[in-house]
Amino acid sequence: MKKQLVIGVICAGIVALSNSFAQNLVVNPSFEQTTTNCGNPFGEGYADLIDWDDTNSGNDTCTTPDLFSACNLLIGNMGPTHMPYSQLGYQYSHTGTRHAGFISHELGSEYREYVQGHTSAPLTAGQTYCVSFYVSLANMSLYATNNMGIRFTNSNYQHNACPGSSNSLINLPPQLNSTCVISDTNGWVRLQWDYTAAGGEQYFVIGNFFNNAGTNIANHTPASGGMALPMPFAYYFIDDVSITPNTCCYADIAPVDNMCVTDAAITLTATPPLGIACAPVPISGTWSGPGITNGATGAFDPAVAGPGVHTVNFLLSCGTTVSTTITVSPCAGLDVCLEANGDLTVSGGIAPYQWQSEVSTQDCSACIIGCTFPPGCATTSMVWTTYSSNATATPGTLPIQVVDNTGEIESIATLVGIPACTTIPCPPVNINATSQTNVLCNGGSTGALTVSASGGNGGPFTYVWNPGNLSGTTQTNLTATTYTITATGTDGCDGTATFTITQPVALSTTTSSVDASCGANNGTATVNASGGTGSYTYSWVPSGGTGATTTPVAAGVYTVTVTDGNSCTTTANVTVGTAGGPTLTISNQQNISCFGVNDGEATVSAAGGATPYTYLWAPSGETTATATGLSAGLNTITVTDNAGCSVSEQVTLTGPTQMVITGTVTDEDCGALNGNIAASVSGGTGPYAYAWTGTAAVTATISNLDDGTYTLTATDANGCSASSTFTVDQIGDLNVTAVPGSAVISEGASLQLTASGATTYVWTPTGGLSCTNCPNPVATPSGSTIYVVTGTDANGCSGTASVTITMNPVCNEVFVPTIFSPNSDNGNDLLCAFGNCFSQVDFAIYNRWGEKVFQTDDLQVCWDGMYKGKPVNAEAFVYKLSGTRINGEEVSLSGTIQVIR
Incomplete structure (x- = not known):
């Protein structure tokens, strides 16, 4: 088909979209990847x-x-x-x-x-x-x-x-x-x-x-x-x-032209895709971002957004967020002044800036071959090229222009009349909090703060927060303190402000109790809460009470959890004693000797009440006055007298932390006996004694090791022990060399190979070698071959080296016929290119319109004179053949082919 059309339009605006989609499974989904990558002068199809x-x-x-x-x-x-x-x-x-x-x-x-x-x-x-x-x-x-x-x-x-x-x-x-x-x-x-x-x-x-x-x-x-x-x-x-891999959830945002801060507010539009019923799919969502004054309707006010490049988001109700950028300019023009050293400085508008000069460029897009055919096809034009992106730049060759980030342009044809630069004080930079969340619970880190800077000579601004050396406009997980924030514009003007994240007073409790009569449930446990925020709720265990006082209760220990209005909590234990029962005294407390061992001891003495007494320790279950199998932590002894009155007392025992062995292993170099293990022990009760398997060493660090497995047992001052196993590996290869590393030989020729650095050698593949287990075989390969030699020394260490032999064939001349007659008479019906030794080749034929009518990367494939299923007309065609031969020769041919019928 012949295609001829020229249409001119002006691109009013470009909108960038970013969507939170799942991964696209289509390969090359936008048709951007080609084999030519714009490298073919005749284009790509x-x-x-x-x-x-x-x-x-x-x-x-x-x-x-x-x-x-x-x-x-x-x-x-x-x-x-x-x-x-x-x-x-x-x-x-x-x-x-x-x-x-x-x-x-x-x-x-x-x-x-x-x-x-x-x-x-x-x-x-x-x-x-x-x-x-x-x-x-x-x-x-x-x-x-x-x-x-x-x-x-x-x-x-x-x-x-x-x-x-x-x-x-x-x-x-x-x-x-x-x-x-x-x-x-x-x-x-x-x-x-x-x-x-x-x-x-x-x-x-x-x-x-x-x-x-x-x-x-x-x-x-x-x-x-x-x-x-x-x-x-x-x-x-x-x-x-x-x-x-998800259900469809999508919308496009209609493009928005660059705006001035003085422009009237607009309403943004989210466009749905076309549905099965040939009507737009109904969508709903919420707008957000700078300048959005109504999240439901998408109202955007440039005066509220202020100068800058703003990202506006539309969150669809189905969960996808689409985004667009809107550029708002001060529209007050750019100001250029002349520095004492001759440089020019621009201000106003929105940074960054681009200084541009005019350069001439040759346009060869109208040419068929290079920039010469047909004659006069190449044209020369002037284009603007950026030479500096700083606010201050040398003038260069006039005329020049400077462009800000919103596209506003200031043209400079002469330096005459440009005012001299003077030092201008920075306008104030103001920092305001747009949202603040204080810490909910004393000692927590649930604070958050968002700030926004304005003033100076305009943004964008960078932010530094202290303490913490943080950056950005928003911080979360903040603790209660005063934060100092400095905002700096691109012009160096800055401002500082402080904001205090507060926290409530710590939630605390005091307790009291009334003893229960012996054997009766008439005791009382009370907690008084203070601090925190708002009103309190209470939860008692095991009584189940929900007030500040739980009653009536029997003698025992009761745990209460107090929760304030911010869901902050604290716990307290209240002991309700027994009136008229025995009184208890704890003695002979002995703490735990080793982590995880239940060998703690304590003795309880009872007085008063009716003898004899019975004893019950929890959680060990022992039933004597002296317990010898107690665990670390809280232990409770309950004594019951002969009248059935029970009294409890708590005993807290401590113990050492768990012994942990860590270490660093240095592997052995092949056959060198230089392995090393540096171990360290934490926990338990020092000092420690060390014992290793595989060596008589009694230190934490052992050296001069062969590869293998070593186990360290460490014993502390209480006789507690821990073990850990380390493995020393053997690393490094034997340095075996083979010469020559690579060589090119003619067909039928031989080459002397030599290996060194080992005691024994094995060569592979074996074909064409005079010997396969010697250091210096003679190679006579039948084609290009890579020989690999493996060498081993007396310690069993091995290494490899290789020799690459390339055999050169004889390459003939490349030839493309200039005429053929594809008329199905079994004579000269195909157009073939002739040549060999190609490692890569591309042969393409184009009609007078520049359309590619045939292409192949295999010279065994020929053109039959067909294009899009139909015979081509009898006329001249242009061919282009390029490729690389295996000897490195680059081939590039072009010419014409005449089709006759």
Whole structure:
């Protein structure tokens, strides 16, 4: 198809979006990765895309989609597949500098084109995926259609689409299909579906899967000022194909032009994608960010936001956040002054600034070959180039201009009349708290503070918080103290303010009790709380009471938890004694000797009440006056007299902490007996004694070790012990060398190899060697070979080295015929390039429009004179052959090929 169209538009604004989506499983989803990477002077086509395919099992030129790229030729603003100008219309890629395109309907036939991609991994059965892509109708299309569908398969789908245009139709049902007629030529329309996978799908095909009778074909008026003959088909651009493992949750934010602080407030708009019912999917959400004065409606006031580049977020009710940036400028112009040393300094506007000078550049986009053909195709123009990004810069060669971050420009054609710079005091920088949360509980770290700076010569500002040397506008997990914050603008002007995070008085308690009568439940336990915040709640264990006093209770120990209005808590124990019962005295307390050992001792003496007494220690369960198996911590002794009166007393015993052995191991160098273990012991009761297995050492550190396993047992002053095992490994290889490291020989030649540094040697592979276990074999390989020698010394240490032998073949001359006749008479029907010894080669043929009609990286593949399933006309074509031979020679050929019929 011939594509000729020139359309001029002005890009009013660009909005950056960031979405909290799951990972996109589509490989190369935006068509940005190609094999040429803009390195081919003739441009790049769909066949150059990485990880994208068509669906034709025959000649690649049948039903092949197109790649629109900024790298493609732009001749007189009418490049066939240039981005944004092309024969089919003017359209910027949705993202990046490339997008694809295909035909969904052609007048008078069932001709179709499809794009086929794949995911990085098969889809999981039962998992719901959000499937989406963006489409835009080409300006010069005579028609628009519905049936934009996607069909999933477990393997690459191919069918024979040639010959005949009707064979290109894939008459199979797609799992997902849009019944909407897409006629938007200015913007991109997002189509999306929720898809539940059957399992195993890894390939997908996008296009129109219905014949003309099943397709809604609508007339479309082509854009004016383009080609004389509009294209007789429905042609769609496609970009940003996405498959993510989640249900769809998405919106686009309508672009916003740069604003002045004095502009009126605007209402931001979130645009939903097109749903299955051909109507926008209903969305709801909340707006937030600088300048947002109504989170429900999206009202944005530039005066509230202030000068700067602001990020505004829209949180959809389904959980996704989309963002846009809005630039607000003071719109007061830029001020430039002349420094004493001749430099220029800019102020006002929004930093950073860019100083730019005019440089001449050669535009070769209208040329077919280099910058010389056709003659006069190259033009020279002046463009602005940034040479400094500082506020102060040397003038350079006039004229120059300075641009601030909002795009405001100050042009300078002469230095005459520019005022001299004077030292201007910094305007005040004010810091205010926009939100503050104090600490909830005494000693906690639940404070938070957000600040915002204004004034000076404008932001953005950097912030330093002390104590803590923190940065940023917001801090969380703060403790109670006074924080000093310094905000500094890009011009060096700063301001300081202090903010105090407070905390409530610590929650504390006092307790009292009334003894219970012997054997009766008539005692009382009381707690008095103070401090904290608000009112208190109480929880008593084991009585279950919920007031400040729990009664009636029996004699015993009661634990109360007090909670204040901020959910801060404190606990206290209250002992209710027995009136008339025995009294207890604790003696002979002995603490625990070793961690985890229950060998503590204590003796209780009882007096009063009715003898004899019974004893019960908890948790040990001992029943004598003297207990010898007590554990570290709280132990309770309960004494009951002969009248049934019980009295309890608590005994707290301590014990050493757990003994822990740590250490650092230094591995042994091969055969050197230089291993080392440096151990240390903590816990228990010092000093420690040390004993090692595998050595007689009695110190914490042992040296001169062979590789192996060593166990250290440490014993403390109480006879408590702990053990730990360390492993010393053997490291390092024997330094074996082999010469020559690499060599190039002719076919049939021999080469002397020599190895050193070991005692014994083994060479692999064995083919072509005069010996395989000697240090110096003679190699006569049959082809390029890498020989590896393994050497071993008397200590059993080994190492390897290698020799790479490259065998040079004889390379013949590269030849491309200049004429052939693909008329199916079995004579000269194919055009082949001839040559050998290539490690990499690219052979491409272009028509006079700059379209790539054939390409191969294998010179065994020849051109049959077909393009897109049809014979090419008898005319001249341009070829380009480039490659690298195995001897390093670079080959680059170009010329013409005449097709005759």
